[in-house]
Amino acid sequence: MSKGDTDPVAPVTRKGFLISIKTGEPTEIRERDVHGRCRAVTEFEKLNRIGEGTYGIVYRARDTRTNEIVALKKVRMDQEKDGLPVSGLREITILKKCKHENIVNLRDVVVGKSLESIFLVMEYCEQDLASLLDNMAQPFSESEVKCIVLQVLQGLKYMHSRYIIHRDLKVSNLLMTDKGCVKIADFGLARLFGLPSGPMTPQVVTLWYRSPELLLGSPTQTTAVDMWAVGCILGELLSHKPLLPGNTEIAQLELIIDLLGTPSEAIWPDYPKMPAIQNFTLKKQPYNNLKPKFQYLSAAGLRLLNFLFMYDPKKRATPEECLHSTYFKEPPLPCDPKLMPTFPQHRNMQHNSTKSAPSGAHHSGPVPELPAISDLLGSLLKKRRVD
């Protein structure tokens, strides 16, 4: 048989050989085996770019086999010479383990023609909470806020019980379908934890949602880092603006202290052992200001926020404890997800070409080539979210 591109059993000389570990002998790769069992990305028609963050570009795309609309996330390979970057690999392995209605569903992993690009095919969600918050005409009602947060907690309960820490929860990583279903997304920083937990790099979780133990350089991280972020997200949804928008790590710590008071060994026994405490003294502020900040929040709501903002990660609320909170059982009751309003799809309206990048106050990442005047005004009016 001749060696043609169309011949499925002919070896692909262009790709060279695989070397057998056992014998050291080269084995030719056949054309039909190049993609393994992966589909090719060319089977998806890219419709528009909906997001670009730290680890990948995301497109809205149509599966030409089924006609379904999906999200296609390109795994960034920039710095990699050999194989997948660890963030992409983590995201794939962790998402494959997660099947829950409040976690974005990974349907498939597909490859580009050159095999140098890899894409995650995910269920498509019409909104992310960051662009929604930037664009919505009127803020979420308290019963809608409860509905969103409950769903995040259900997703986290599932993940944490499987020893998965997300480590980068924030509004731009929370997606919502037009059926009101909230999904946790972006597992690029997620990690499996086990016992004993080895040291992990403290530079995770976007500054605004970063817990005090991470800011103070704790080498070990627990699921409590995600719960701190839930507190920030709940506060942000209730007050319609980011709760702790610090520009630097020090500023972030000071904002936390302004809101919750200075931590002490009495409330957080491991506090004096935190590496960063050795380098500087934190400002003194004796009061917890959650109550004046959230004047209209019920006692149960304040208890929940305080529980999520426990300085000591060991004392911080778990998803299960939050789900039992009276806050979700008292009026205004959480609305049914099906009754959540539907919203215009801003990401698709603003960026109709595959070349455009996201803009708006909640997004970070590369700046689009020529932002619209409305986007510029928007970012002047609203504080920019930094990663």
Ligand SMILES: Nc1ncnc2c1ncn2[C@@H]1O[C@H](COP(=O)(O)OP(=O)(O)O)[C@@H](O)[C@H]1O
């Ligand atoms: N499944 C999806 N459906 C719809 N939009 C998505 C989906 N996944 C990601 N996005 C959009 O792309 C953005 C970036 O994706 P994300 O997974 O958070 O990657 P990054 O690591 O680059 O932040 C999200 O904020 C969201 O707007």
Ligand SMILES: [Mg+2]
């Ligand atoms: Mg993201």
